[in-house]
Amino acid sequence: MxxxxxxxxxxxxxxxxxxxxIPDFRSPGSPWMRHKPISFELFMRSAEARREAWRRKFAMDDLYRGAGxxxxxxxxxxxxxxxxxxxxxxxxxxxxxxxxxxxxxxxxxxxGNGTYARCLSCGCRHELDWVRQCLDADGEPPNCRICGGILKSATISFGQTxxxxxxxxxxxxxxxxxxxxxxxxxxxxxxxxxxxxxxxxxxxxxxxxxxxxxxxxxxxxxxxxxxxxxxxxxxxx
Missing domain, CATH: 3.40.50.1220 (TPP-binding domain)
Incomplete structure (x- = not known):
């Protein structure tokens, strides 16, 4: 055929x-259940939610780092x-x-794509290594280097268009x-x-x-x- x-x-x-x-969402014991994605509405509303979203994002990335x-x-x-x-x-x-x-x-x-980040205001791409370095250093996720907007993993979250x-x-x-x-x-x-x-x-x-x-x-x-x-x-x- x-x-x-x-x-x-x-x-x-x-x-x-x-x-x-790479684990899927629905398998029994999936690590996604321990690091559930945060909704887009909450991500935009709360700085604390954004910090937690990035923490969960990098925790999941570490689980399958090196996957080919x-x-x-x-x-x-x-x-x-x-x-x-x-x-x-x-x-x-x-x-x-x-x-x-x-x-x-x-x-x-x-x-979307979870291997990099984008600014939600201007769309500029940012690499995750830089985002993580800033988060580790300051305890806060960085803002866009171009316009100062909110950075998010370039994925489509629950509630996002x-x-x-x-x-x-x-x-x-x-x-x-x-x-x-x-x-x-x-x-x-x-x-x-x-x-x-x-x-x-x-x-x-x-x-x-x-x-x-x-x-x-x-x-x-x-x-x-x-x-x-x-x-x-x-x-x-």
Whole structure:
């Protein structure tokens, strides 16, 4: 089925990165439950919440520091290299698709990216090492070096508006593909999970690779319940 497709839309969730050692939100005993993300509204309202958000952010980063791309990531990179997969739509924030060799224009990040920070006022990018150094030195997260605005991990927090640019990119790719390939997503987090259904309604074939069943399994043309790496290793070149 993949060999016959002309335009493939890739779509990935947490399951592709758990094989790299990065925990997901829903597994029993997940460290995310000990370091729950703070809502955007509270982050903006409270300086104390911002300090705590950064503490939790760096605690989680330390848990999977050094994680590299899995066989799943490398398989998707190989599919992009064929020219038939223009980009990968991802719910993940770990930057591992870029680490697998994909360019920024080949990764559509619906939930942002946790490997750097952005100013919420001017959008200027700041590196996390600098943010952490300032936090360790002063006990306070720094403000933007350009405009003095609030810095936040460049992820989309609960209650924060979804990014318009990536959402439009994902919609265009979904509408133009003849195969929508899901890997490692439970397909329960919306609005991201609406894209596979939209692809199917638009006439594309839908393939889902995930360890556990998803709500869209019955609508899919092919469902594979297996480890992501074992399925995508055949595409790694």
């Amino acid at each position: 993949i060999q016959d497709a002309q335009v493939i839309a890739g779509f990935t969730g947490a399951g592709i990165s758990t094989e790299s050692g 791309p899995s066989l799943g990531h490398l398989g998707f990179a190989s599919l992009v290299a064929t020219g038939r997969m223009p980009a990968v739509i991802t719910q993940n924030i770990d930057g591992l698709h870029q680490a697998s060799g994909l360019g920024e224009d080949q990764v559509i990040e619906l939930h 979804m990014p318009e640019g990536p959402m439009r990119q994902a919609q265009r790719l979904t509408a133009s593909c003849d195969l929508f390939l899901v890997a490692g997503s439970s397909l329960v987090v919306y609005p991201a999970a609406a894209f596979p259904a939209f692809a199917k309604e638009s006439g594309a074939r839908l393939v889902i690779v995930n360890r556990e069943p998803t709500p869209l399994d019955e609508a899919a043309d092919l469902v594979i319940h297996a480890e992501i790496g074992s399925v995508f290793s055949e595409f790694v070149s």
